[in-house]
Amino acid sequence: MTRVISKQSGQTWFPVIGLEVHCQLRTRTKLFCGCANEFGAEPNTQVCPVCSGQPGALPVMNSRALELALRAAVALDCDVAPWSKFDRKNYFYCDLPKGYQISQFDRPYCTGGGIELASGKRIALTRIHLEDDAGKAIHDRGPDTLVDLNRAGIPLIESVTEPDLTNADEAFEYLTRLKEIFQYIGASDCDMEKGSLRCDVNISVRLEGEELRTKVELKNLNSFRNVKAAIDYEIQRQIEAWENPDETAHPVQETRLYDTNRGVTRTMRAKEDAHDYRYFPDPDLPELHVSAEQLERIRRELPELPAARRARYAEQFELSEYDASVLASEREVADYFELAVRGSGRAKETANWITNELLSARNERGPETKLEELGVSAEALAEMIELIAAGTLSKSAGRKVLAAMIETGKRAGVLVVELGLEQVQDTGQLEEWCRAALVGQDKAIADIRDGQQKAIGALIGQVMKASAGKADPAKAREILLRFVQEHG
Amino acid sequence: MRDAHGLRQSILAGERTVLDVARATLASIDERADLNAFLPVEAEPILERARELDESLARGAAEPGALFGVPVALKANLAYEGRELTCGSRILSGYRPPYTSTVVQRLLDAGALPIATTNMDEFAMGSSGENSAFAPTLNPWARDYTPGGSSSGSAASVSAGIVPLALGSDTGGSVRQPAALCGVTGFKPTFGRVSRYGLVAFGSSLDQVSPFANSVRDAELIANCISGADPMDSTCLEHAPIQPVERANLKGLRIGLPAEAFGDGLDASVRQKVEAAIEALCELGAERVPISLPHSEHAVATYYVVATAEASSNLARFDGVRFGARQEGDGSLAGMMGATRADGFGDEVKRRILLGTHVLSSGYYEAWYGRAQRVRRLIHDDYRRAFESCDVVICPTSPTPAFRLGERKADPVAMYLSDVLTVPASLAGLPALSIPCGTVSSDSGDANLPVGLQWIGPALGDESLLAAAKAFQSNTDFHLATPPLRREQAGA
Amino acid sequence: MTNENTPAVQKCAALARLQVEPEQVERLAEDFDRILDAFRGLTELDVSGVKPMTGALDLQDIVRADEPRPSLERERLLAPAPKVEDGFFAVPKTVDGDA
Incomplete structure (x- = not known):
C-alpha cells in the first residue's frame, strides 16, 4: 500500500483510487442501428433515424457488440450474468439524442474479474456493462455549441474497478494491461487520441484506519500519462486541502477537469444533490441471455493473453523479460514472432531482429502502421535468419537485406544475389x-x-x-x- | 365510403379510378371539416399517389395489393417520410420525418392510398381528443360530444364515412374506446404482432398500432397487411401476419363475463345494451362463463404509472436540438430546452411527464413504478387463469357512452377512469376489439350515442378473436348503424 | 397554502426540463394530490414474491447482425433542425455536462 507523507505535517496519507474506463467496441456498426462505427467521418454523416432519436425510431441490438463484450468479460475473468437487461439512464444534454442513454443498471452483463499487475497485486473489477455512446459537443468553434452525432450510438463497455489502486503508477499499469488485453481480443482499439478509450478517475485520500473520505472524480484525461500526472497532482492537492485548518477549503464531492497545459485539476461542477437518472428497464429491448455453451465457445476461441505469453516466452524461449514483454504486448507482433520462430528455430535471433529492426522500421512509419504493412512475412524473416545462421550472409549484410526486403518486398535469398551480398567463402x-x-x-x-x-x-x-x-x-x-x- | 373490400373490388372492376376515390375523399374531408377529424391536408401528394396507382393498374404491373386504392387515414403519430408528423402537439409543428414507419410502408406495399393525418390527443395522451394542440375532434353522432381518444380523428373519420379505414394507436384503449364512442370497429392486436417502428412512442410496452373500420372483416383485412415480423422493432414477434380465419357460427364459444367489469361504475344504459348483445351471442350458440379478474381495480393506477413513466423518458427527445419548434428561453442550453418544452407541450402532457418522472425518481421508484410492474403481472396472470375456462372475455368497452366536450377535461382522475375497461387488456398485452352493439339516448335526450362491446382474446389469439367477432357481425346488424349527420357515400 | 406535493413537482420539473410557472406548480401539485390519492390502492397491495413485468412479451435475445445499413443523407437529417451550422446541429453555448 502506497503511503504519502505530508511535507507539511508529516502525517501519513493513503490514496484510494478507482478507475472507470469506457472502451468503444470494434464493431462495424453502432450498438442499436446499422450506421458505421468509424472514426473521422464528416460530421453528421453516420447518423440515421435511430441514433439521432427521431420520434418513433427503435433500437435493435448488435449481436457482434455482445460477442466482443463477452470476450472482454472472459478475458478479464468476470462472472457473466446468465441474463441481463438494458436500462434507460435519463438526463438531458445536447449530445444525447434520445434524452436517455441506453445502459445497464442493476443487471450488468458481467461482474467481478480483475487484472493482475506485475507486482502480483490484483486490481479487482466491480463490473462491466454495455451502453451506447453519446454524440460530440464542440464548444470552441464560434458562438454556438455544435453537435455531431456520428459517435452517438457507438457501443461502449464501461469497466469499473474497485477502489483498489493506491498510486498513479498502478493506474498507469492497469490501463496498459487493460488496453493490451482489449486489443488482443479484438474488442477495442483503445486509442485515447480517437476517444475509443476514455478514463475517469475516482480518488480520495485517508489517514490510517479511517473510513473513506470525500471522493473526487477526475475527467478530461486524454492520455495514460495525463492520468498519471492528474492522480499525482490530485493526491497532493487533497492532502493539502485536508490539512488546511480552514474547513471550507477541504475537498468536496465534485468533478474536476485536468488542465493539460497547467498540469492542475480544476472544478468542473459540484455534484448538486447527486443526479437522479431515473433508471428503468428499456421497454424497447428484450432481455439478453448468455448460455454456458456460448461462454465456453468464447473461452475456447480466445487467444492466449499477453500475460501468459510473456511468461511462456521467458521460459520456453529463454528471452529476457524486456524482449518477452515487447513481443507479447501486441498480438500481431507476438503472433508474427511465433510464426518466425517456427520457421527459423532461433528464438533469440528472431526476437532481436523483430525488436531492433522491424519494430523501429514500423515506428518510423507512424503509430498507425501494422507490422504486416512492412511487407516482410514471418516466413521471409525466418529465411533471412537461416541464411545468416548458414553463413551465407553476415549480420551487417543482413541489416541491408532486411531494409531491402521492406523496400522491395522481395525474399532474402533473391536480394542477397541481387545486391551481391552473398558472403564470400572462397x-x-x-x-x-x-x-x-x-x-x-x-x-x-x-x-x-x-x-x-x-x-x-x-x-x-x-x-x-x-x-x-x-x-x-x-x-x-x-x-x-x-x-x-x-x-x- | 364504408366498405374497404367493396371499394377495392369496384376499382379493380373499373367502376372508378383511384383518383376518383382520392378526390372524393378529399372533398368529404373538406365537407366534414366541422369535425376537426383531420389535421391540415396536403392534397397534391395524395393525388399523385392515386395517379401512380391508376397507372400501375393500367399497366397491369403487378397483382393489385390487398388494399389497392383504398384510402386509409393515419393518426398523426405514424411517420411517413416527408409528411408533417405533429402528434397533435405544437412541439412538433412543421416536423417532417426523414423516414417511413413500417406500418405505413406496408400500407403502401399493399397498394393503399394513405390519406392525411388525423387529429389526436397530444402524444396520444387523452381519452376525449380535447388534448389536441389544434382543436378538439367532434363526435359524428353528436357534435357536442367527444369522440373519445386519443385516436379521435381516426375514429371520427371512419364513423363519418370519410374513409373506410384508419390507423390509430392503442396504448390503454386509444383505439377501442373512441371506436366504441363513435360506433365503429376498433381492433388492437396482441402486443408485438404489429411493428412499432415509426409509431411515435407514448408507453412503449403498451403502444400498438391498431385499425378502425366499419366491420371486423375490414379491420382484419388491414390488420393482415400491417402485421408480421419486423427486424426494425425488437419487440415485434416473429409470427406470420394475422390471417383471416372463418368461423361458421358461435356454437360452443365460451364467453367469459368478468364480474368486475359489470360493477357499480357501469352506466345503466350501457349495461342494458351490452347484456342484450350477450344475449344475442348466446342465441347464436355462445355459452356464458362467469369469471373473475380480481386485480382489475388496480388496472387504472397500474396503467397510469407504467405509461407515464415510459412517456416521461420517451418524450425527453423533444428538446429543441434536432427537430421541432425551439424557444430560446434565457439563452442557455438548459434554458432553451426548458422553454422549448414548456411552450411546446400542453397541460396534460406536462402533467404526465411530471407524474412519470415522479414515479421513477429516487425514493419513489419502488413504491410506484416497481410496484406497478408487479401488479401488472398479477393482472396478466388473472387473464391467463380466466382463459383456462373461456375462449373470449366479453365486457363493455367504455363504462359510459360518449361524454360531453369539456365534461371531464378539468378532472384528470375522472378522465383517467374513462379507460377502466380497456387498460387491463393493454397491460396484459392481449388482442382486443370493440364493435358497436347499439345506441342509447344521451342523458338529456338530445342524441343517440353508440355503445361498444369489447372482446378480449388470449395472447396471440388474434385470428380466432376476429373470426368469432366476424361471425357475430354476420348475424347481427349493430355495425351497420351510421350517425345521423353522416353524408351519403361518396361516389356511390 | 403550499401543497405537500409542491417540492416533488418542482423537483420533477427540473429533472424533466420543463419550465413551470409558479402558479402552475400549485395547480400541478393539486393534480398530483388527487391522482396519487386515487392510485393509493396500488401501494397497499401485497406484491411480495411477484416478478416485475417489464414488457407485454417474454422475448429475449432479439439481435441483428453487425451489418452496415445506409445512414441518412446529412441534408435530410439536418432539415428538421431549428438551427444548423456548417453541418452541425447548433445549440446555445454550453460547457460539457452543464445542462
Missing part, C-alpha cells in the same frame, strides 16, 4: 583481402603475437571494408591469425 579471395589488410600493420602483428587478441578486430574490419561486407568474418579471422603466425 579461400583464395579471402587470403588476398587478408594479405592486403596486413600490409604496413607491423605494430598490430606484434601486438597479436604478444597475445593482445583485440588488435585483430581492427584487421578484420579492414577485410570487411575491402570486401564490401561480403567476407565471412570468422573465416577472415582464421586466415589472419595463420598469416600473423607465418609472418615472422
Whole structure:
C-alpha cells in the first residue's frame, strides 16, 4: 500500500483510487442501428433515424457488440450474468439524442474479474456493462455549441474497478494491461487520441484506519500519462486541502477537469444533490441471455493473453523479460514472432531482429502502421535468419537485406544475389583481402603475437571494408591469425 | 365510403379510378371539416399517389395489393417520410420525418392510398381528443360530444364515412374506446404482432398500432397487411401476419363475463345494451362463463404509472436540438430546452411527464413504478387463469357512452377512469376489439350515442378473436348503424 | 397554502426540463394530490414474491447482425433542425455536462 507523507505535517496519507474506463467496441456498426462505427467521418454523416432519436425510431441490438463484450468479460475473468437487461439512464444534454442513454443498471452483463499487475497485486473489477455512446459537443468553434452525432450510438463497455489502486503508477499499469488485453481480443482499439478509450478517475485520500473520505472524480484525461500526472497532482492537492485548518477549503464531492497545459485539476461542477437518472428497464429491448455453451465457445476461441505469453516466452524461449514483454504486448507482433520462430528455430535471433529492426522500421512509419504493412512475412524473416545462421550472409549484410526486403518486398535469398551480398567463402579471395589488410600493420602483428587478441578486430574490419561486407568474418579471422603466425 | 373490400373490388372492376376515390375523399374531408377529424391536408401528394396507382393498374404491373386504392387515414403519430408528423402537439409543428414507419410502408406495399393525418390527443395522451394542440375532434353522432381518444380523428373519420379505414394507436384503449364512442370497429392486436417502428412512442410496452373500420372483416383485412415480423422493432414477434380465419357460427364459444367489469361504475344504459348483445351471442350458440379478474381495480393506477413513466423518458427527445419548434428561453442550453418544452407541450402532457418522472425518481421508484410492474403481472396472470375456462372475455368497452366536450377535461382522475375497461387488456398485452352493439339516448335526450362491446382474446389469439367477432357481425346488424349527420357515400 | 406535493413537482420539473410557472406548480401539485390519492390502492397491495413485468412479451435475445445499413443523407437529417451550422446541429453555448 502506497503511503504519502505530508511535507507539511508529516502525517501519513493513503490514496484510494478507482478507475472507470469506457472502451468503444470494434464493431462495424453502432450498438442499436446499422450506421458505421468509424472514426473521422464528416460530421453528421453516420447518423440515421435511430441514433439521432427521431420520434418513433427503435433500437435493435448488435449481436457482434455482445460477442466482443463477452470476450472482454472472459478475458478479464468476470462472472457473466446468465441474463441481463438494458436500462434507460435519463438526463438531458445536447449530445444525447434520445434524452436517455441506453445502459445497464442493476443487471450488468458481467461482474467481478480483475487484472493482475506485475507486482502480483490484483486490481479487482466491480463490473462491466454495455451502453451506447453519446454524440460530440464542440464548444470552441464560434458562438454556438455544435453537435455531431456520428459517435452517438457507438457501443461502449464501461469497466469499473474497485477502489483498489493506491498510486498513479498502478493506474498507469492497469490501463496498459487493460488496453493490451482489449486489443488482443479484438474488442477495442483503445486509442485515447480517437476517444475509443476514455478514463475517469475516482480518488480520495485517508489517514490510517479511517473510513473513506470525500471522493473526487477526475475527467478530461486524454492520455495514460495525463492520468498519471492528474492522480499525482490530485493526491497532493487533497492532502493539502485536508490539512488546511480552514474547513471550507477541504475537498468536496465534485468533478474536476485536468488542465493539460497547467498540469492542475480544476472544478468542473459540484455534484448538486447527486443526479437522479431515473433508471428503468428499456421497454424497447428484450432481455439478453448468455448460455454456458456460448461462454465456453468464447473461452475456447480466445487467444492466449499477453500475460501468459510473456511468461511462456521467458521460459520456453529463454528471452529476457524486456524482449518477452515487447513481443507479447501486441498480438500481431507476438503472433508474427511465433510464426518466425517456427520457421527459423532461433528464438533469440528472431526476437532481436523483430525488436531492433522491424519494430523501429514500423515506428518510423507512424503509430498507425501494422507490422504486416512492412511487407516482410514471418516466413521471409525466418529465411533471412537461416541464411545468416548458414553463413551465407553476415549480420551487417543482413541489416541491408532486411531494409531491402521492406523496400522491395522481395525474399532474402533473391536480394542477397541481387545486391551481391552473398558472403564470400572462397579461400583464395579471402587470403588476398587478408594479405592486403596486413600490409604496413607491423605494430598490430606484434601486438597479436604478444597475445593482445583485440588488435585483430581492427584487421578484420579492414577485410570487411575491402570486401564490401561480403567476407565471412570468422573465416577472415582464421586466415589472419595463420598469416600473423607465418609472418615472422 | 364504408366498405374497404367493396371499394377495392369496384376499382379493380373499373367502376372508378383511384383518383376518383382520392378526390372524393378529399372533398368529404373538406365537407366534414366541422369535425376537426383531420389535421391540415396536403392534397397534391395524395393525388399523385392515386395517379401512380391508376397507372400501375393500367399497366397491369403487378397483382393489385390487398388494399389497392383504398384510402386509409393515419393518426398523426405514424411517420411517413416527408409528411408533417405533429402528434397533435405544437412541439412538433412543421416536423417532417426523414423516414417511413413500417406500418405505413406496408400500407403502401399493399397498394393503399394513405390519406392525411388525423387529429389526436397530444402524444396520444387523452381519452376525449380535447388534448389536441389544434382543436378538439367532434363526435359524428353528436357534435357536442367527444369522440373519445386519443385516436379521435381516426375514429371520427371512419364513423363519418370519410374513409373506410384508419390507423390509430392503442396504448390503454386509444383505439377501442373512441371506436366504441363513435360506433365503429376498433381492433388492437396482441402486443408485438404489429411493428412499432415509426409509431411515435407514448408507453412503449403498451403502444400498438391498431385499425378502425366499419366491420371486423375490414379491420382484419388491414390488420393482415400491417402485421408480421419486423427486424426494425425488437419487440415485434416473429409470427406470420394475422390471417383471416372463418368461423361458421358461435356454437360452443365460451364467453367469459368478468364480474368486475359489470360493477357499480357501469352506466345503466350501457349495461342494458351490452347484456342484450350477450344475449344475442348466446342465441347464436355462445355459452356464458362467469369469471373473475380480481386485480382489475388496480388496472387504472397500474396503467397510469407504467405509461407515464415510459412517456416521461420517451418524450425527453423533444428538446429543441434536432427537430421541432425551439424557444430560446434565457439563452442557455438548459434554458432553451426548458422553454422549448414548456411552450411546446400542453397541460396534460406536462402533467404526465411530471407524474412519470415522479414515479421513477429516487425514493419513489419502488413504491410506484416497481410496484406497478408487479401488479401488472398479477393482472396478466388473472387473464391467463380466466382463459383456462373461456375462449373470449366479453365486457363493455367504455363504462359510459360518449361524454360531453369539456365534461371531464378539468378532472384528470375522472378522465383517467374513462379507460377502466380497456387498460387491463393493454397491460396484459392481449388482442382486443370493440364493435358497436347499439345506441342509447344521451342523458338529456338530445342524441343517440353508440355503445361498444369489447372482446378480449388470449395472447396471440388474434385470428380466432376476429373470426368469432366476424361471425357475430354476420348475424347481427349493430355495425351497420351510421350517425345521423353522416353524408351519403361518396361516389356511390 | 403550499401543497405537500409542491417540492416533488418542482423537483420533477427540473429533472424533466420543463419550465413551470409558479402558479402552475400549485395547480400541478393539486393534480398530483388527487391522482396519487386515487392510485393509493396500488401501494397497499401485497406484491411480495411477484416478478416485475417489464414488457407485454417474454422475448429475449432479439439481435441483428453487425451489418452496415445506409445512414441518412446529412441534408435530410439536418432539415428538421431549428438551427444548423456548417453541418452541425447548433445549440446555445454550453460547457460539457452543464445542462
